[in-house]
Amino acid sequence: MPTFVQILDFIGTFAFAISGIRLASAKRFDWFGAYVVGFATAVGGGTLRDLLLDVTPGWMTDPIYLICTALALVFVAVFGKLLIHLNNTFFIFDSIGLALFTVVGVGKSIALGYPFWVAIIMGSMTGAAGGVIRDVFINEIPLIFRKEIYAMACVVGGLAYWICTVTGLGSYVSQITCGIVVFLTRILAVKYKICLPILSGKEEN
């Protein structure tokens, strides 16, 4: 029986893989290329985190991420046209993935004995770096640097985790709070079109 967290992890991986596969398909990648981009989107952030923390990347210990990406590929191939009408659903899934990946990244770093400021960076990396790798592969400027509140939501959630922990709340409460804060920050920022300001500079290259 999979636990609740495993189910959320599966949903998050699926949603992230879908986002990579869709963007790769739009660039006319073949299905193998789309699979690789989808997989890199789903596990890239966690892999970078695990390289920095010097532990074996999670996807190398469990084939579930490969299988999950394969299901995402089949899903896009079969329901490709319908997906456009499901954008809102995927936005919710993607935000769930972002929230969960952040919680996992922060929790893993804390468990390994890193200070909180490192853990918050690792949580944000887990959530957001996959999307950066995806955008580098499809040769676009990474979306998260320019549009919407994305990685910033991870940072806010990580700070909430930290506040919960220093005020003596247990790790269970801290994790749930962190996840909800990431999720709500992302949802509300998109709903109310809240953007971060751009630095004014018009510099030469």
Added chain:
Amino acid sequence: MPTFVQILDFIGTFAFAISGIRLASAKRFDWFGAYVVGFATAVGGGTLRDLLLDVTPGWMTDPIYLICTALALVFVAVFGKLLIHLNNTFFIFDSIGLALFTVVGVGKSIALGYPFWVAIIMGSMTGAAGGVIRDVFINEIPLIFRKEIYAMACVVGGLAYWICTVTGLGSYVSQITCGIVVFLTRILAVKYKICLPILSGKEEN
């Protein structure tokens, strides 16, 4: 005396470095930039693999890869114009490199105790990730995601390795079979213009 595998490794490194140096030169990189791109193309896949497997990258233990890339640079500088007529020769060398790098990647992962599904990914990464790094450096969409059977040949070869092993054939036979399968898959796919299908989706960005 270098062994047979070392000679093949040298040929593969040389061919991969040439491909990086040629594409970098076409983008008007200076010779130092071309050297760096050639080196990254040759050793990038193995380096990523070794980072994930948490072992010291091979090129840090033996300067042969640096020397081999330097020879490739001299070769391109001297025979630049002739190279266009040697495309078929380089295609063969490149395919030998792909086959050998895959065998090395799978074998190294198995020797470190990883399961076969990880080893096949590592073999494919060893063969194909260098080309992805090259294309990111020269700011192009990675070729292997869009054109021809490339990384897919590594996966097919890795599966052949696995089938040989589970049917009880020794590691020597498995490795040779794997290499031949990668080589033939690549050669035949290009000869008969076999491509993987593209997912149908025409998604918005």
Added chain:
Amino acid sequence: MPTFVQILDFIGTFAFAISGIRLASAKRFDWFGAYVVGFATAVGGGTLRDLLLDVTPGWMTDPIYLICTALALVFVAVFGKLLIHLNNTFFIFDSIGLALFTVVGVGKSIALGYPFWVAIIMGSMTGAAGGVIRDVFINEIPLIFRKEIYAMACVVGGLAYWICTVTGLGSYVSQITCGIVVFLTRILAVKYKICLPILSGKEEN
């Protein structure tokens, strides 16, 4: 009390972060994206080096790099327009950073027992890889492969370090010589517009 090297390290980090933040702002990244690019420019080279040397990246042990990047962000936001007139000042700072990062990279590798040819590569990576990561993030062809003497100055400085060491000069003298050689190579190359030649090839893609 910070040591002299720590002050130089701070100046180098600040200058590298500024360069990332300015280029990101010019591409209309929001301030969070600009901060991430600035941070990656400043610590990216050292992080890659530390991943390859299998040690914990320096920025994960001391929040000074995060703080330094934050100061650089405030600086660009406040003095954005003035910065154009300070290009020469930043060029000097950037060259100091390049020199210092190279010395740190070579010294750290030697201290870990690697041979000199590995140490020179690690020194050059520490100095130059951050700029490559920055240019990949903003989706430009890495500048250092095409323009001016940049990474090449690190290599020259690394060779000077090696010559000092083999001729029996102490590590202190070797480090200062290395830093000065990197700094002067860069400054003189730019002042006298010395470029490396381009390989002649006009290859097809």
